[in-house]
Amino acid sequence: MNSLKTLVVWSLIFLWILPVLAQTSSHNSEDSLTLDKSIRTGVLDNGLTYFIKPLQNSNQQITMNFLVKVGSQDEQQHELNFAHHIEHLSFRPSDNFPDGLKNNSKILSQFGMKMYDIYGRTGAGVTRYFYNVPYENEKAINTGLLWFKDIASGLDLNKKSIDRERGVLLQEYRGGVASRAQTTAYNDVHSTLFSVVNSKKSFSSHNRNFPHQDLQKFYNKWYQPQRMAVIIAGNIENTEQLEENIKSIFQELKSSENKVEPKGKEQSNPKREKNFTSVVRNSNGNSAYEFKAVNMYFFYKHKVDKKKDEGLGRLQRQIQGEIVTDILKTRFSESSKIDDRTTIYSSYTPVWNIPRDMLTITINTELQYEKVALENTLYILRQFVEYGITEEEFKNAKDNILETLESYDTSKNRYWVNEIEDYFVNGQALPTNKKEIITNWLSKLSKEEINRLIKEIIKPSPDKMGLIFPEDSESPLISKEKTQEIIKKKAMKKVLPYKPKSEIKRLLSQNQMDSLPIGKKLNAKPGKLDTEIYSLKNGSKLILKPMKSTNSNALTIRGFSPFGASYFPKEEYNSTMFATSIIRSSGVGSYEKKDLKKFYENTQSIKLGFNPYIFSNESGFESEVSIKELDKFLQLLYLYFTKPRKDQAAFENWKKGYLQDARYIINPSKDLIDALKKVTRDSTRLPIASDLVKASQRVNLNVAHRNYQELFGNIGNFTFIVTGDFDSDAVLTAFQKYVGNIPSNSRTICTDKNKAIEIPDGPKYYELSASDLYETENSFYGIRFVHNPPDKKVWQEELKIRVLGQMLNSLIYDLRDKEELSLYTISAGAYFDRRTQRFEVQFRFSCLPEQLPIIREKTNKIIENLKEADISEKVFENQKNRIRSIYTPQALNQPSYIARKLYRYYRFEEPPIASSAIENYLKDLTFKEIIQTAKTYLKPEYMHEVKME
Structure with a gap:
């Protein structure tokens, strides 16, 4: 579900792999491809590695990270959640902090720090601890180093401490009850197909009953200095003194002589792993609100020649793998716009992730459409293999990588901390001239190399398959034999070459544009904060606030009317509150949702589209758009205000969408918020959890569409506020052309704009x-x-x-x-x-x-x-x-x-x-x-x- 931009960001995480040894006695190699020479680094006698990156920037913050190379993939089944349990205990009492550090306001306040400056994260192969200091302060930094040292060897791991945290972890696990059925099924699939993934079926029982000695053994086994790194980045003036402090604090850590290998790097057990599994997802509760989803996961193993997978060879492979998935995602996205019941995703995982060296295809669809969805996906893959990618696709993918690379801010602490982590944990090279190296390699990369890679990876049948079905499903795909039969038949059918969909360059035709006169030049009235106030010919008000800004390309545009759903009869309130969501799913003018999605994708600042809202006492929107794309945005606004579509089929899909997304929406803690709102008579907004899903199924399309037109058709009630670094005349002209020509119903809806809600008596x-x-x-x-x-x-x-x-x-x-x-x-x-x-x-x-x-x-x-x-x-x-x-x-x-x-x-x-x-x-x-x-x-x-x- 991530955007292409996000995918390219992740691709760059994988780009700079070179044969680097992370556990050598010194990282200051003469090879410039190994590590940026501006980073001071060393390895203590006990094996602990440290990195110091001084930066000169306006942000005085010092960012400190402590890494331990252990995570969920290193746990045996009887060690389930142990890495996470230890991360929790790091915030409890320890040798140097008997009351814990995170909530010790006495210590933190003297450094200008808050509890949110200290936190931890447990991943698949690494546990991260974060400590952020607002400015260089030797005592604050040393306090962080002492905390890191306690994590390494000074945690309170007695039976009482371990037992106390069991309940907290159980609460965390229980928090996701709405999505539990899906996450359990997902875990069943992956734990069956991949031996490095543990089953979580017995989580609650295991959490309550595991012997505390097992967790102590896990800690002693994995929390070894040779698996640890200290990373410090920021405005550091005395690097030498900081280095001495690190050595002084950590040199007394003892290293075990027993060498351990992460389970993820051990040979998988072929007897345990399967290449096919189908899982039934249990119902969470009320079946009337359950979406009958089918989820399919197909894994294509990339068999890599280890002799070639070195240096530039590995780097080249990672670049190629991400280009393949980026282009595939675009094609899958185009398919999803035709079949709105199905979404398809692809990802390419590197050697250090799970499943390693795999192209993963994910298909999410609706029961009874799973066979069609599978066949369509196989068709796209066959097409991809047989005809390859186009020159334009290849160029766009490379440009996206370069654009993302350009966007990296190397003056920020977080950039360097993340890069150094990848160097230490994943063996990823961090050369001084990294950007130039990548640019050079990309310039030599050819379309033909990508097409050869596609043929290497995407075989006629996946290496592994996992499918999830709802209860009482009779899908033929539950059977391994029938699924394989469909795949074999589809592999023999002819496919046609790929034809990219045409691009929507503008939303209004030339005739429509010509019919929108700009009108005479308007004179401004002075407003608050040196604003310029204009009255457009349809009665709407435009307020401009030009100002100098570092982000000179962005305008903030807000439009609002002080009237909303409370204007209409009580029985129409629910449908009216959902109206904007329905219009977004239906489209505007001659454009359906799928057309607008394509339009958004081809913009820079309108990728999230136009998002109007209706509250009880307000209607409007808030957007950020570039000056360059202001015309496109105002065309979109014009259509949303004047030509909302009414589409019964789109409405039915919209209702299904709420059921489909219920597992992401529903959360007991959010239900509690809705309950508190209800008992205090707050209905100004839609509910946010279970009641939202239920309310969506009670919406009347006719009422929603009519009342949307009523609210947004009264343009004279709207005020538009524009702030940013812009030329007033240019923005005024654009608003006169598009907003000024929106017809107005000229109705006064009601008078009580900001009436306070009556509060019930307590307690x-x-x-x-x-x-x-x-x-x-x-x-x-x-x-x-x-x-x-x-x-x-x-x-x-x-x-x-x-x-x-x-x-x-x-x-x-x-x-x-x-x-x-x-x-x-x-x-x-x-x-x-x-x-x-x-x-x-x-x-x-x-x-x-x-x-x-x-x-x-x-x-x-x-x-x-x-x-x-x-x-x-x-x-x-x-x-x-x-x-x-x-x-x-x-x-x-x-x-x-x-x-x-x-x-x-x-x-x-x-x-x-x-x-x-x-x-x-x-x-x-x-x-x-x-x-x-x-x-x-x-x-x-x-x-x-x-x-x-």
Whole structure:
């Protein structure tokens, strides 16, 4: 589902493979292809590797990473999730940090750091630990190094610590209940076909019962210094001193004499692996809302000659492999626009990934269409093999790689950290002149070489096949023999050469363009923040704010009307709220969705299309577009406002789409948010989880289409705000031509534009049932305080309540870190909701049922302690500083923030506040004021609690 751009980014990860030994005594080789000489590196006697990359840039941040070459692919079945378990324990007590480091505000605050600056990630072959310092500070950097050292050898791995984390990991695993059936089936396929993938069927039982000694053994086996690296990049002035500090801190680590090989690099067990499997996906819950999806995975092994797969040979192969998949994806995408029931994807995995050296073809379709989808895919592959790629396809693929390479910002810390990681973990070369090498190799690459590679990889029948079917399926493809029979028959049929689809260069014909007069030149009226205000002939208002910007190519365009779904009868509310989504799926003018998709793909700044919205009390859109493509964008806008399509077939597919995507949409924690919204009478937006899927199936197409036309047809109600670095006359002319010629119905819809929603009285406690679209063993608990703004400056109240929300979020994390409760999904926050015109403070917990009463009691205790000022004032200082770091002078003067201020003024009549006033207010904000804010908004009469099971 990734875009071509993303794929090319990943392709470049694979491009620079050369025969490099990652475990030599020194990486400072004379061979310039090995490692960029601006990187200081070395290997300690115990085998630990370090890399230091000094950078001179305006960003003072120091980025520190600690890598351990171990991940899920190194686990045996009885070691399931051990790498992840250890990553969690790194944030618990350790030798140098008895209270843990991540939530130790006392330590972090003195360095200007936040808990979000420290985190970890467990991958297939590497575990990553991150530590970000806002500026060079030797004590802060050494603290990070000490934490890394603790991860290497000083974690608390006693039975109590290991057992305590079992519940947290179980909560994390249970969080994906809506997609559990699909992920389980996916894991069944891959664990059957590939021996390096473990089955997760017994995850819960294993998590509860594995002997703690097994995890200790796993840690001692894999957490060895020769498998570790420290990476530091940023504005480092004293590189020599930093190098000495690294040596001093890590040299005492002991290395085991026992050499271990990752399971992923061992010889696969042919007796265990199969080359075909079909799996039945269990139902999550209510079958009435289940999409009958069929998923097919076909793997083509690339048999590589190891003698040729060295140096430039391997680099060439990786380039070729990614070019093949990029071109295939384009062809598959064109096929999907014809058959909108099916999407097809391709990927090429390198030697260090799973499945290694494979071209993978993924087909997602609907039950009863799986045979047709398979045959169409096989046809495209046969066509690909028999006729090869075109010169234009080849050129575009190479240009995409070069364009992505050009976009890399080598002044950023993250670029170097990622590149060094690939060097250390994957043996990927990082030469000083990498760009020139790639450019040179690409210039020598020929279309014929790609076509030969296609024939090498794509054989008449895949090497491995895995298929997933819904329950009660009687598909012939469940049978290996019948699937192979279809593949063999299709391989014998004749195919025609590929013909690329024609490109849509513009959306309006010349006759349509000629019928849109620009009209006379308009005079501007002065507006807020030095804006220019124009009244277009159809009654709409245009507000221009030209400003100098570093991103001079981008315009932010926002259009809004203060009227939405609440204007219509109650029974039409649901259909109206979905109307914009339906129009996007149906198309506009003479263009269907598939036509517009092709148009978007051939643009630079409109790839995401045009995305209008309808809320209860507002309709509109917000987009970012380049000046160069402003004309194309406004043509698109013109069609969306004047010619929305009404297509019954597209509507039925739209409804199916919600069922198909349900596993991505539905989430119990999001259901809890919807429940809190419902009990506090907030229906200003669509629900976001189970109720969204159900509501989509109740939509009336006629109502949705009619009300969309009513709202967007009243162009006189719309205000358009444009910010960016542009010439006012050019933008005004374009808006006069397209927006100014949109016909207006000239109706006044209603008068209450910003009416506050009535708030129910509290305190209230609600016990609700979890969604019937999934089964869950968890309990979910939430609190929402709601209160209308007082009769004083809202912007000051908003800043205070944001600080309050951050303080509450910090305090509730103590329930996991200090109270040792089994919590993974927890959050608290506070904000001003402009749709409802009220302040809201919200808490959310996903927990074990037996712990819910304790969580409820302790959360209420936190609230009362805060109101009584019975907490450390340091919590306030830390969170105030966090909010201040968001409202910096630089951020407050960004074009995007200026655009937001203009929107809030012209939409909600909020006067723009000078950035200096915001800075000074936050600077002078006191602990006493926040305590008073807590007393104001955290009153029992504003409180609504929800328990969901």
